[in-house]
Amino acid sequence: MSEAHGGYYVPHQSHWPIVGSIGLFVLMAGFASLLNGASFGPTLMMAGGLITVLMMVGWFGTVIRENQQGMYHAREDMSFRWGMGWFIFSEVMFFAAFFGALFYARVLSVPWLGGAEPEQWTHQLLWQGFEAGWPTNGPAGVGGEFQPMAAWGIPALNTLILLSSGVTVTWAHWGIKEGNRRKQIGGLAATVALGFLFMAFQVYEYGEAYSHLNLTLQSGIYGSTFFMLTGFHGMHVTVGAIMLLVMLGRAIAGHFTEDNHFAFEAAAWYWHFVDVVWLGLFVFVYWL
Template identity: 60%
Template sequence: MAHVSSKDQYYVPHDAKWPIFGSIGLFLTALGAAFMLNSELPGTPWVMYAGLAIIVFMLFAWFGEVIKESESNMYNAQVDTSFRMGMIWFIFSEVMFFSAFFGALYYAREFSVPWIGGEGVGVMTNAELWSGYEGVWPTNGPGDLNGAFEIIDPYHLPLINTLLLLASSVTVTIAHHAVRANNRKQTIIWLALTVLLGAVFLFYQVEEYVEAYSDLNLKLSSGIYGSTFFMLTGFHGMHVTLGAIMLAIILLRVIKGHFKPESHFGFEAVAWYWHFVDVVWLGLFIFVYIL
């Protein structure tokens, strides 16, 4: 691959084989998961595991090539702008993703549950089908699915996790400023602390789930409250996990001497993503735990 020195040249990569690997991996993962859930054929879980292994291999190999291209100075300002626009649209898609789930929570709380409880257009529904049901939140629904439950105390583990993520947003910002100041030692310290805070957050979220299942009888099967609670917090936890992995990879790259004050979009992209994860958690803390 030739070095691109002209500012007028837009680097176009060679034909990539990795998208077909990703497609095969996704297909095997979905096929294996479907068979595992709906079939008793032996060995079906391994189809899913093979698909996941192919996806992981593809990610390492493909991102490895991108890193080599970046460190070889093949990207000019136009390419950098393309990367930024791509990351902005990706984060926008994530905003829409969580908006759908917050919308489901809002609709259930403000419309569905009150209607079933007899408010407004739900008078006949309540009288004929669920007489005696009071549409108050939190609820496991008129069928009393999975029995009575207790909710998580928002001012215990959720508050601790909120403080952890807010602190991690500060540490990753300090690390970003250290990159721009070409202070690699400070970048490593603050970035490592960000990864640690993310890991501690995930540890406490696991503790919270264990408490919910073992002590509070709050489960995914606990009606509409259980499904919306675990849907929102679970998907957010998955995003924190991915963000922490990306931050750890960026940390390894910083240790290896990657990134310069004038060229470090890989770092910036992950920092943007991490800030997005923090903002989503603030919404969760308010609308899921407190209200």
């Protein structure tokens, strides 16, 4: 039904949901096989990943075409906004769990193992001689000696990069609202470049951690929480940069207008979320 009749556009039957389900199932089966030492695990993971990417390209492409054909109006727009809002909320909860794990380890678990009340008996019976402190690789010195990652090198530079990218994506948004294609394309191009620059520095940082600091996933609780938080954040930066790259392509194609550009807004919301998470990481993982 059309908007004039108070209707809501219901898309035709689509094969993309089942394709996505198959892709995710194959991806997870491959990952489980890899963890259990199966030789076909990486191949299965790659196949599942390719199927999932095919689904995303096809499904998102269908949505873009429907939008360009004028099938979406105010009610569909509101659904998209609610959907993206709840998705970002789920991502907030995702990172909240990992920050909670870091909090538990630093504020509760490590002090208890070092003899703090009310678990002083744990120290006396199991880990005599262990001195609580952060960063630590645990009472048994798991993974051997390591050096923590300094905050005021690449992490501080990456903080500046992400904060700058928040400015450039906002600048691009202003360009869309003003009908200034040069500003929107320039702002998006700068944001995408900064996003991939951030990832390049993080890859270099990981290389330094493994090669010179002996800081690995096996470096006790500090190593596991460090790579868990920074790794998942890096994955989200990569996803956000790809989203903005698609938005750049659409901006170049002239898809966005002053009144119809929620796809860009959704990507910008996600990017600002990534920025905020990084600030938490910089403070609690690198700095304090």
